[in-house]
Amino acid sequence: MANTLFKLGVPFALLSAVLYQLILKDAFFTTLGLFRTVQPISDFPAYRCRRIEDPVLQACEDMWFSERSRQLFLACSDPLARKQWLPAVGRLNVSGRALDDAIIAMNIDIPKRDRKGGYVYRILDAPGELHLLGLTGVDGEHGINLFLVNAKPSVDPTTGDIIDNARTGANQTIERFVLSPPSSSELRPIRTFSHANITTPNRIATLGLNAFYFTNDHGPHKAGLQHHLSPIRGTGNVGYCTSAKGCRTVATDLTFPNGLIRDPKDGYVYVPSTGKGGIHVYKPLEDASLEKVGFIDIPYPVDNLSQDADGVIWAAAFPKMRAVLSAFDDPLGPTPPSTILRVWRKAGGEGWEWEKVLEDARGEVLPATTTVVHDAKTGRLFLSGVFSPFVTVCEKARI
């Protein structure tokens, strides 16, 4: 079996994950989705979905929705370049990186007139080189603050020359920009957070403008064998930074912690695991340390989370991990299956419930979804994927 998997181009990390899970009879079915029944999109008539095909809206790893300005922000790149340069999954070929990553601001209430089903958008200008991954924001009347993960190549501090990133890993920082007024097209840099405890950052969850939690998806391991083994050994972690005091690690032993969120109402932090499935729930203590208070046992590798205006959490999941990995190497080929889930707190506050909202076994309309955003006002869903050549919008069908 090992041989077959290698021929299919399954990376070493996954292979060892498979063997490990087999030996431990652990989350084998969860992670790989073997024997899982995946439903076709036609089983979900409550939504009507369409692809928005636009060369600018490709490989959009993450999205954030500004309720106040009704703009959807997307962190987009180039699907073919992602497989050369995506430090979050150990792709560290500097010369293959895209040089045109950009943040797109889409006005989701203004359809484009070209009948392609898209919306009017702006490509935001930002100084310097961007290599986008996680993106989040804070709404304000006079401006929007965006926090993003930037995975630039590491350079020699004296000469500025790019060094051997396959050995050192990327120089991953967290950057804060301001878009003021919210309708402008220019991102103004406010601060770069570069810190010994920001090692493999994936996504950020803010507490106001001067503090945030973030996931290090591979913990301290930026490159090499330790990086590849991290999702198996569970060396991922969650960090906490403030503008004044720097960053510290506040939760450890996580298996590929991914697109976390913080519930603005009760401050709970939800950390999905792409390694083993499920969502870890933490309660912040007075000093911002995290106390684990629950685990939502969802038997899917869960990717990036988002929360809508009603407090419901939306999650993108991969029902068939192997299909995702082959699609990653051939992003313009067949689209792998995706699953969209909804998670909410039970009435009375004890525990959580979840349900499947959409699934697309044959990859007919959904992208290889890494993020889903729900607009509670119109009921629309926006879906994008880190290497997908399109984004998808789903409208509530009138039944």
Ligand SMILES: *[C@@H]1O[C@H](CO)[C@@H](O)[C@H](O)[C@H]1NC(C)=O
């Ligand atoms: C790195 O990327 C470049 C440009 O896409 C490509 O020509 C080269 O073959 C890649 N190197 C490796 C080792 O994959």
Ligand SMILES: *[C@@H]1O[C@H](CO)[C@@H](O)[C@H](O)[C@H]1NC(C)=O
């Ligand atoms: C990483 O980026 C920071 C901020 O841009 C910079 O100060 C630092 O020199 C860089 N380090 C390396 C090794 O590239």
Ligand SMILES: *[C@@H]1O[C@H](CO)[C@@H](O)[C@H](O)[C@H]1NC(C)=O
């Ligand atoms: C990183 O986090 C750890 C754990 O909280 C802390 O002890 C350490 O001081 C931090 N490192 C730096 C350089 O601040």
Ligand SMILES: CC(=O)N[C@H]1CO[C@H](CO)[C@@H](O)[C@@H]1O
């Ligand atoms: C922002 C974020 O969480 N991004 C992750 C979403 O999912 C992809 C695929 O697993 C990861 O590579 C990203 O790091």
